[in-house]
Amino acid sequence: MSVTRSVTQAALLNTPGGLQALVDALAVRGYQVLGPTVRDGAIIYDTITQVADLPAGWTDHQEAGRYRLERRGDGALFGFTVGPQSWKRFLHPPIETLWTMRQDGAGVRISEAAASAPKLAFLGVRPCEIHAIAIQDRVLRDGPYPDAAYAMRRQDVFIVAVNCGQAGGTCFCVSMHTGPKAGSGYDLALTELLDGDSHRFLVEVGSEAGAELIAQLPHEPAAEEHRAAAEAVVARAASQMGRSLETAGIKELLQSNPDHPRWDEVAERCLTCGNCTMVCPTCFCTTVEDHSDLTGTSAERVRKWDSCFTMDFSYLHGGSVRSTARSRYRQWMTHKLAHWLDQFGTSGCVGCGRCITWCPVGIDITQEAAAIRASPNAGKGEQHGGS
Numbered sequence: 001m002s003v004t005r006s007v008t009q010a011a012l013l014n015t016p017g018g019l020q021a022l023v024d025a026l027a028v029r030g031y032q033v034l035g036p037t038v039r040d041g042a043i044i045y046d047t048i049t050q051v052a053d054l055p056a057g058w059t060d061h062q063e064a065g066r067y068r069l070e071r072r073g074d075g076a077l078f079g080f081t082v083g084p085q086s087w088k089r090f091l092h093p094p095i096e097t098l099w100t101m102r103q104d105g106a107g108v109r110i111s112e113a114a115a116s117a118p119k120l121a122f123l124g125v126r127p128c129e130i131h132a133i134a135i136q137d138r139v140l141r142d143g144p145y146p147d148a149a150y151a152m153r154r155q156d157v158f159i160v161a162v163n164c165g166q167a168g169g170t171c172f173c174v175s176m177h178t179g180p181k182a183g184s185g186y187d188l189a190l191t192e193l194l195d196g197d198s199h200r201f202l203v204e205v206g207s208e209a210g211a212e213l214i215a216q217l218p219h220e221p222a223a224e225e226h227r228a229a230a231e232a233v234v235a236r237a238a239s240q241m242g243r244s245l246e247t248a249g250i251k252e253l254l255q256s257n258p259d260h261p262r263w264d265e266v267a268e269r270c271l272t273c274g275n276c277t278m279v280c281p282t283c284f285c286t287t288v289e290d291h292s293d294l295t296g297t298s299a300e301r302v303r304k305w306d307s308c309f310t311m312d313f314s315y316l317h318g319g320s321v322r323s324t325a326r327s328r329y330r331q332w333m334t335h336k337l338a339h340w341l342d343q344f345g346t347s348g349c350v351g352c353g354r355c356i357t358w359c360p361v362g363i364d365i366t367q368e369a370a371a372i373r374a375s376p377n378a379g380k381g382e383q384h385g386g387s
């Protein structure tokens with residue numbers, strides 16, 4: 001996107017015709033359009049070619065350790081929150097080949113990773129996910145050690161945001177100031193307006209590319225009543241937040257409580273499975289593996305998502321620095337909510353709730369933070385030897 005500020009023009013797009021025209025116009029411009037669709041009992045992100053691919057009439061019910069799709073009783077296309085996947089899987093994929101090597105006569109031929117990436121259009125990016133993409137931009141693209149592959153994939157991404165009309169049981173974007181309405185970071189932002197037989201989208205323009213695209217589509221100018229209806233949609237979502245997190249002073253709170261007994265309590269429940277890091281849209285850690293075939297004539301180096309919940313993640317010449325569940329959960333949560341601020345000037349959490357929903361034992365980052373806040377300085381003076 002060339003412009004990240006929010007501009008004030010707004011239009012009305014009918015559905016399915018207007019929305020289909022948007023998908024088609026993106027495809028004509030060479031974009032692979034990715035958006036939400038139903039698969040394997042969840043809403044996941046995949047290639048979208050028609051409005052019929054979207055999860056019409058589906059919603060999700062989310063609680064700690066629980067996710068279920070349910071029928072809504074209407075035809076809403078975006079009547080759900082976020083699923084197990086995030087847009088991270090397209091910009092910072094779970095597994096990526098860095099180079100391959102093949103025997104070539106007496107020598108070897110090394111091929112580097114692809115130097116181009118498809119143009120991607122993301123349809124249905126939630127406001128918290130826009131913030132998550134911005135966080136990954138800061139870490140992987142704009143920092144002192146940019147990741148060339150990430151920057152290449154990110155370069156031409158066209159973002160169609162969808163403001164939230166309902167919140168999930170594990171959402172807390174209001175606490176993190178990341179939703180439920182997108183403020184910037186999009187090319188177009190849609191708000192779904194469903195009223196009886198009338199099914200339309202209010203479209204706000206956030207970039208020149210967005211303005212150019214919407215001008216090509218059949219649309220009507222939005223009136224004040226439509227803007228008010230869109231505001232009511234996001235206000236409803238804001239009033240439904242399933243969770244909240246008190247962020248005032250949280251960095252100091254967590255950094256001054258490394259020996260709080262709550263870390264022992266959560267360690268008794270935590271399976272150190274790493275699900276929370278896999279579903280988190282901001283976690284970015286990776287490991288590198290070398291593979292060779294059985295004949296020894298070819299090899300490859302791959303980069304894979306890693307997790308601070310594994311023993312290997314902190315293995316240093318002879319042992320793991322974080323050998324206990326206590327130390328690994330504490331590392332993850334304090335990095336997200338405290339050290340991330342020191343490193344990147346922002347929280348590492350956008351309040352999407354995925355780590356709560358997809359934790360198999362229902363550990364809830366908002367509850368863990370609240371428990372430490374409820375008894376600050378508990379455990380002060382105890383020695384845990386850094387474990």
Ligand code: SF4
Nearest residue numbers: 270271273274276359
């Ligand atoms: S907090 Fe939950 S999801 Fe994360 S590692 Fe522990 S058990 Fe797994």
Ligand code: SF4
Nearest residue numbers: 280349350352353355
């Ligand atoms: S820590 Fe949990 S709630 Fe926060 S961004 Fe990651 S998955 Fe979402």
